[in-house]
Amino acid sequence: MKLIAIGDIHGRNAWKEIIKSTDADKIVFVGDYFDSKDLVLAKEQIDNFNQILALKRNNPNKVVLLFGNHDFHYLSEAGEQYSGFQFGNQYEIKEVLNEAFREKLVQMAYIRNGFLFSHAGVTNTWLTKHGYAGQPLDEFINDLFYFQPQRFRFQAGKNGSSSGDDVTQSPIWVRPESLRTDAVNGFVQVAGHTQQRSLTITDDLVLIDTLRTSGEYLVIENDQPAAVHIG
Secondary structure (H helix, E strand, O other): OEEEEEOOOOOOOHHHHHHHOOOOOEEEEOOOOOOOOOOOOHHHHHHHHHHHHHHHHHOOOOEEEEOOHHHHOOOOOOOOOOOOOOHHHHHHHHHHHHHHHHOOOEEOOEEEOOEEEOOOOOEHHHHHHOOOOOOOHHHHHHHHHHHOHHHHOOOOOOOOOOOOOOOOOOOOOOOHHHHHHHEOOOOEEEEOOOOOOOOEEOOOEEEOOOOOOOOEEEEEEOOEEEEEEOO
């Protein structure tokens, strides 16, 4: 069994090169499809996301689309905007993202063979606050997303961090420093969200927001994670 996980997109189309050269049976995107850091036009970001949605629709059991903070703030239920929010094109972006949300083409968490995938990571503090009681973890998080999406809003804690570096933060916001101190037990977590110079693999945390830096993505084969360069 082979899985590939692709870091934050932000309008980039590098994912096409990745999936073209892979024989993976599962493809996971960790979110942040919008709010380009490379001056990609909004129309191009929308076109790119529509192509990713088409990949999902054509391969519903193979492709997993996770949601990031730069996607969440376009949801009707979000009620807040973060850095990078595209006010001038918000309605067009909201249209495609809210449709994907209603169709449940996107989700917040995915688990496979002891690997827990989310945009930013999952803390015990956040789970406890929102009523987790031992049910299947990914089902709990995804149901919360579909039925009470406001639970994923920015939730500052005692650190008062404006970048989300608090254990109180949701799976679209927590930063690695806080995640390492309070990560949910029993999983190797895979997350994007915080840009890395190169893909980082440790015993219990894999950080893959590297498309803009080292150009790496994650391959997990026979439960062994490895960094692979595009091309």
